[in-house]
Amino acid sequence: MLQISHLYKNYGKFQAVRDLNLHVPKGDLFGFVGPNGAGKTTTIRMVCGLMPPTEGTITIHGVDALLHPKEIKKQIGYVPDFFGVYDNLKVSEYMDFYGSMYRMTSREIAAVSNDLLELVNLSDKKEVYVDTLSRGMKQRLCVARALIHNPSLLVLDEPNSGLDPRARVEMKELLQNLRSMGKTIVISSHILSELAEMCNSIGIMDHGKLVEAGNIEDVMEHVFGGNRIVVSVHGEMEPAVRMLKEHPQIRVESVGEKEIHISHAMKEEEIAQLIAQMIQNGIIVTGFYKEEGNLESLFMQLTGGQEDEN
Amino acid sequence: MRINPMVKKDIKVQARSMRCCWEIFVYEAIMAVVFFFAMFLFSQQMTYSSANIYSSIVWLYPALAVTQIFILGVVVPVRTASAISGEKERQTFDIMMTTSMTGFSIIMGKVLTAMIQSMFYVVAGLPIVALAFVIGGLSWGNLFWFLAVSLLVSFVSASIGILCSSICKKTISAIILSYGIYALLFIGSFLPYLVTTVVRLSGGVPEKSCWVLLVNPGMYLLEFFTWSMTGTSVAEELITNYGKTFSVSGAAVHYGWMAVSTLLFVALAFVFLLIAMRRINPMAGYGRKHAGGKQHG
Numbered sequence: 001m002l003q004i005s006h007l008y009k010n011y012g013k014f015q016a017v018r019d020l021n022l023h024v025p026k027g028d029l030f031g032f033v034g035p036n037g038a039g040k041t042t043t044i045r046m047v048c049g050l051m052p053p054t055e056g057t058i059t060i061h062g063v064d065a066l067l068h069p070k071e072i073k074k075q076i077g078y079v080p081d082f083f084g085v086y087d088n089l090k091v092s093e094y095m096d097f098y099g100s101m102y103r104m105t106s107r108e109i110a111a112v113s114n115d116l117l118e119l120v121n122l123s124d125k126k127e128v129y130v131d132t133l134s135r136g137m138k139q140r141l142c143v144a145r146a147l148i149h150n151p152s153l154l155v156l157d158e159p160n161s162g163l164d165p166r167a168r169v170e171m172k173e174l175l176q177n178l179r180s181m182g183k184t185i186v187i188s189s190h191i192l193s194e195l196a197e198m199c200n201s202i203g204i205m206d207h208g209k210l211v212e213a214g215n216i217e218d219v220m221e222h223v224f225g226g227n228r229i230v231v232s233v234h235g236e237m238e239p240a241v242r243m244l245k246e247h248p249q250i251r252v253e254s255v256g257e258k259e260i261h262i263s264h265a266m267k268e269e270e271i272a273q274l275i276a277q278m279i280q281n282g283i284i285v286t287g288f289y290k291e292e293g294n295l296e297s298l299f300m301q302l303t304g305g306q307e308d309e310n
Numbered sequence: 311m312r313i314n315p316m317v318k319k320d321i322k323v324q325a326r327s328m329r330c331c332w333e334i335f336v337y338e339a340i341m342a343v344v345f346f347f348a349m350f351l352f353s354q355q356m357t358y359s360s361a362n363i364y365s366s367i368v369w370l371y372p373a374l375a376v377t378q379i380f381i382l383g384v385v386v387p388v389r390t391a392s393a394i395s396g397e398k399e400r401q402t403f404d405i406m407m408t409t410s411m412t413g414f415s416i417i418m419g420k421v422l423t424a425m426i427q428s429m430f431y432v433v434a435g436l437p438i439v440a441l442a443f444v445i446g447g448l449s450w451g452n453l454f455w456f457l458a459v460s461l462l463v464s465f466v467s468a469s470i471g472i473l474c475s476s477i478c479k480k481t482i483s484a485i486i487l488s489y490g491i492y493a494l495l496f497i498g499s500f501l502p503y504l505v506t507t508v509v510r511l512s513g514g515v516p517e518k519s520c521w522v523l524l525v526n527p528g529m530y531l532l533e534f535f536t537w538s539m540t541g542t543s544v545a546e547e548l549i550t551n552y553g554k555t556f557s558v559s560g561a562a563v564h565y566g567w568m569a570v571s572t573l574l575f576v577a578l579a580f581v582f583l584l585i586a587m588r589r590i591n592p593m594a595g596y597g598r599k600h601a602g603g604k605q606h607g
Contacts, residue, residue: 045404048404048408049407049408049592049593050404050407050408050592051592052592052593052596066593066596066600067600069593070410070412073408073409073410074410076408078404078405078408080401080404080405082401083401084397084400084401084402084405085400085402086319086323086400086402087323087327088322088323088326088327089319089322089323093319093322097315097318097319098405098409100315100318101315101406101409101410101411102409102410103410145405149409149410
C-alpha cells in the first residue's frame, strides 16, 4: 500500500529525515511515534505531496507519489494537526466545498457527505457553522472531510492533540471503525497508550531515523528479545544480585528496590533450576515473571527517553 | 456549468460577513462625498462665471470614475494579498493542496473572486456614476469602456496581490509588498521618462523612453480619461514631443496606445499569476527534475 524507500529530507546541513524505509500494508492502522523534531510531520507532509524530499521514493498502490501527485491526491485523505476553519461556512457547505475540490458533483457530495457525517456522529450539525463546533467535533469533521473522495489511505498528523479525553475516545473509535472498513490509516501521535490500543503496527522515529517499525508485538519481541525476566525479592537484595551476576547465561539489566530485571539465554528447565537454586541459597523469591514490554518502555528504550509532553 | 469551488466558497463566506456590508457602505459614502464635493465646486465656479453649469457637470464622470478606480486599486490588493497567505495563516492551505485542485484552479479562483468582488463595488457605485451620464451627456460607449477599464484594473491589482500573497507568509507583508509593486509600476516606469525629458529640455539628445509609459498605470488612465473627455490623445502629444510624426489620426494613436498598453498589462498580470502558481505548488519542478534524472541514469 504505502512504500517509502531511502527517504531523505535535508534543510541545509540539517537532516530532518534520514534513510527512511517503511512499508505499510493495506488495511493497517500504522502509528508513527517519536519525540518533537523526530521527523514524523516532515515524513507525513512528504507522503501527502506537501513537501518534496531531498532523495528517495514514496509509492502508494505501486504509483510513484512524487512523480504522479495528481493520481495520488485521489488516494490520500489528509488530516493536519491543526484544524483551520472558514468563518461563516456551515458543516454541509464545508463538505460541499471539499467535495467539489475533488471534482465531485453536488449529488455525489450530498450522498457521501450524509453518510460521512453520520459516521463521525455529526449528522445533526449539518446546518451549524463550522467555527461554532467544539474542537473534538471539528476534528471529526476534518476526518469526514478527508474521506469525502473515498481515499484508500488516510493520513492523520497528531489528530488527538488538544482534544479532551472523551473526544480522544471518540476519535479512537472512529479510526478503528475506518480500519474495519478496509481503510489504511497512518497516524502520528504523542499519546503512546492510545496508539498501543489503536494501532496494529508502529514506527518509532528519532532524529530523522526510523529506529524500529512493524507489528507492535514483533517490535516488542525484537527490542526486548522476549527473554527478559523480573525477579522480585523480599529482604536483602545483594545475595540475589550477586548470584544472578555470577550466572554465565544471565545479564542483570537493572536493579530496583525490590526487583531485579534480567535478560537471559536459558531454556525453560534451566529457569526452573535457577529459581530452585535461589531458594536453596536462602533468597526469598516473591515473584519471578516474564517482563511484558509496553509501548512506553519500548519508546523510552529506543529514543533514549525523550518522550514528548502532552 | 461548473463553478470554481474557490469562487463559490469565497463569495459565500465573504458575502455573509459584516465586513462586506461595511466595505460597500464606506465605498458608497466615499463616492457620495466625491459627488457632492464636485457639485459644490461646480456651483461655486458658476457663481463667478456666466458659463452653463451643465458644461462643468460633465467633469463629474472623471471625478467619480477616477475615485472608483482608485478605490479598486487600493482595495483589491488588500483583498487578494490575504488570498493565499490568509489560507496559510488559517492553516487551510495544506488541506487545499492535498485535494485535486491544481495550482492554476486555486489561483484563478482567487483572481475571479477578487474581480467579482470588484464588480460588486462597481455595480453598487453605478447609480452615483450614472448621474454623470444622465446630466453630463456621456455616451454608453464611455460607460462600457469605463467598466472594461475597471475590470482590467481589478485583474492587474488582483494578480499583484496574489503574487505577493504567494511570496509572503504574513498577510500584512503581502499587502505592503503589493503596494511596493504598485509604486514600482507608477514611479519606476515614469522615472526614465522624467530623466530623459530633463535631458531633452536641457538640450541633450532625446531618448525614446516614452514607451516605458506603456506600462505606467497613471499614463494609461490619463490617456483613457483625457480621450473620453476632450478627444485628444496625451500619448500622441508625448510621442510628438520626441520628434516622431504620425501619418495616422490621433484616434489611431490613442487606440493603438491603449491596445498595446492593455496587452502589456494583461501579459504582466499573467506573468505574476504564473509565478504565483509556481510558488504555491510545493512539488513544482520536482517531477520534471527527477523524472529527467531517472532517465539519465
